[in-house]
Amino acid sequence: MRAEHGQENADPIGSRTSSGWIRRALENDYGKPAHPDWRERDWRPAEHSALISGRRLHYADVGDGEPCFLLIHGFGGRWQNWLACLPALAQHGRVIAVDLPGFGCSELPEAPLSTDLLADRVAELARWLELKPTIVVGHSMGGPVAISLAARNPDLVAAVLNVGGTAYQATDIFARRHLLRYLLRRPRETRAILTERLAALLPSTPRLRRVVASSARLRQRVMAPYLRQPAALPGDLLRLLIEGSGAPGAGQAAKLIGQIQPSAGAAALRCPLQVMVGDHDLICPLADVSRFNREVPAAEIMVIEGCGHLPMLERPQAFTDCVVTFARAVG
Numbered sequence: 358m359r360a361e362h363g364q365e366n367a368d369p370i371g372s373r374t375s376s377g378w379i380r381r382a383l384e385n386d387y388g389k390p391a392h393p394d395w396r397e398r399d400w401r402p403a404e405h406s407a408l409i410s411g412r413r414l415h416y417a418d419v420g421d422g423e424p425c426f427l428l429i430h431g432f433g434g435r436w437q438n439w440l441a442c443l444p445a446l447a448q449h450g451r452v453i454a455v456d457l458p459g460f461g462c463s464e465l466p467e468a469p470l471s472t473d474l475l476a477d478r479v480a481e482l483a484r485w486l487e488l489k490p491t492i493v494v495g496h497s498m499g500g501p502v503a504i505s506l507a508a509r510n511p512d513l514v515a516a517v518l519n520v521g522g523t524a525y526q527a528t529d530i531f532a533r534r535h536l537l538r539y540l541l542r543r544p545r546e547t548r549a550i551l552t553e554r555l556a557a558l559l560p561s562t563p564r565l566r567r568v569v570a571s572s573a574r575l576r577q578r579v580m581a582p583y584l585r586q587p588a589a590l591p592g593d594l595l596r597l598l599i600e601g602s603g604a605p606g607a608g609q610a611a612k613l614i615g616q617i618q619p620s621a622g623a624a625a626l627r628c629p630l631q632v633m634v635g636d637h638d639l640i641c642p643l644a645d646v647s648r649f650n651r652e653v654p655a656a657e658i659m660v661i662e663g664c665g666h667l668p669m670l671e672r673p674q675a676f677t678d679c680v681v682t683f684a685r686a687v688g
Contacts, residue, residue, distance in 0.1 A: 370659075370682045378650075380636075381675055383663035388589040391445035391673035396593075398444065406462070409481045415462035416455040416482065420447030424515065424684045425488050428454040429479060429506075431497025431522070432610050433557030435461030435601045438496065441594060441673035442680075449681045453486065455479055457499070459606015470609040472617060476505035483513050490515040492684045497521050497640065497666065498610065501617050504630070508622040516629040516687040518680060519656075521641040521666050523619045523632055523649035526550065532615030549582035549639035556582075557607050569599060585637045585665040594670060619645070620652040629687045631657040633679065635664030635671070659683075 372380050390396075403417045417436045426446055430438045436454035439446075446452050456463040458478050459470060468474055479502070483491065493514050495503030500522015507514035526543065529535050530550045539547040556579070569575045573588040576595055580587035587595070623630060630653070634646050643660070650658055659679055661668040669676045 370679055378658040378660055380660045380662060381679055383672075384675065386672055386674060387586055387663050388591070388671065389674070391442050391677055393444045393448075395440045395444055400440075404462075407482055407485055409478055409485065410466065412458060412464040412466050412478075413462070414455065414458065414464075414478060414482055416453055417443070418451070418453055418486075419443055420449075420451045422450050423489065424450045425491040426450060426452045426680065426684070427479070427483060427488070427491040427493045428452065429475075429493065429495040429499035429502050430454075430457060430460070430601075431495075431499045432553070432614060433460075433602050433604065433607060434496065434499075434598075435604070437461075437597045438601065438667070439669055440597060442669045442677045445674060445677040446680060449677075449684070453482075453488070453491075455482060457502070457606070459609065460604045461601065465605050465609075470606060470613050472501050472505045472613065472621075473509065475502045476509055480506055480510045480513055483510075488513065492516050492518065492680070492687070494518040494520060494680060495522055496669070497524065498614055498617070500632075501619060501621070504621070504623050504626065507626050507628055511627050514628050516631070516683065517626065518631050518633060518683055520633045520668065521635065521638055523634070523645050524550075524641040525619055525645045525648055526642065527553075527640055528614060528617050528619065530554075531611060534615075543642070543644075546639045546642050552582045553640060554611055557602055557604075557611070565599075567596075569595070582639055583666045584671060585635065585663055586671075590670065598667075598670070620649055623649075623653040623656065629657070629683075630655065631659055631683050633659040633661060633668065633676075635666060635668050636660050636662050637664060638666045640666040657683075 439454045459465040493503040500519035576587045664671045
């Protein structure tokens with residue numbers, strides 16, 4: 358893979374490889390909180406809702422000033438997926454973390470979910486909030502949504518950061534394409550993607566959340582597709598992740614993922630684009646990132662070492678540092 362060999366020039370946030378990718382080294386910080394810790398504040402005053410295209414769209418709004426960071430979660434997620442890094446990121450500007458339509462506390466729209474529809478609803482929120490051009494950060498399914506948002510609304514977006522959203526294999530598996538081939542060639546990744554699809558569609562009960570969160574062994578089993586070291590993450594943070602499963606929009610979103618073309622629209626963006634990925638991501642493996650980089654050579658690639666599919670929770674301080682450095686670089 359293009360990121361695996363020789364290092365060349367130093368980079369402020371990591372080591373730059375001979376292929377031009379940047380690697381953020383593991384610093385014995387896996388599972389450790391960013392500063393300040395998200396548990397140090399009451400988040401209820403930060404939560405708001407807006408009426409967007411006749412439906413309630415829920416979001417969290419913290420920090421102030423510039424730049425503004427607009428965070429878009431992935432499949433089965435909600436705004437709380439960003440909690441571990443929100444206070445640290447809010448020290449550098451305003452942060453808006455949205456519940457996509459049909460997820461968290463946001464209502465489903467009347468029309469079927471599509472990448473463009475999700476992008477348009479977030480764009481409407483940005484205009485309603487009168488945001489200046491933002492750094493749009495999309496995780497997993499939110500990555501293609503962020504690209505669509507920038508392509509359709511270039512005046513709203515200063516730069517796009519796609520976190521684990523170049524998942525060609527996941528798109529194929531959700532669409533039931535080439536399943537046998539993937540099982541033979543990439544069995545670990547295939548099992549992880551199938552587990553992700555099932556877990557996001559199944560509702561979780563309060564008792565189930567308590568049982569899983571209180572057991573390191575169960576956390577390891579349930580969260581292994583997403584995290585490099587599930588047992589190393591605190592139970593309260595994992596419980597917040599589990600609570601996002603079974604959302605009303607999950608069924609439609611599962612169909613949508615099977616239709617996504619990860620690089621669609623990316624080459625035409627007028628703003629900088631960075632792809633960030635964990636080096637142990639099973640949902641969006643490095644092979645998929647290499648394919649995206651071949652299709653969109655202008656994209657900068659950042660590899661976060663020691664992480665799976667959720668670097669903003671696994672290494673929140675390192676994730677925040679990378680996002681802030683990217684924002685500063687684009688001005």
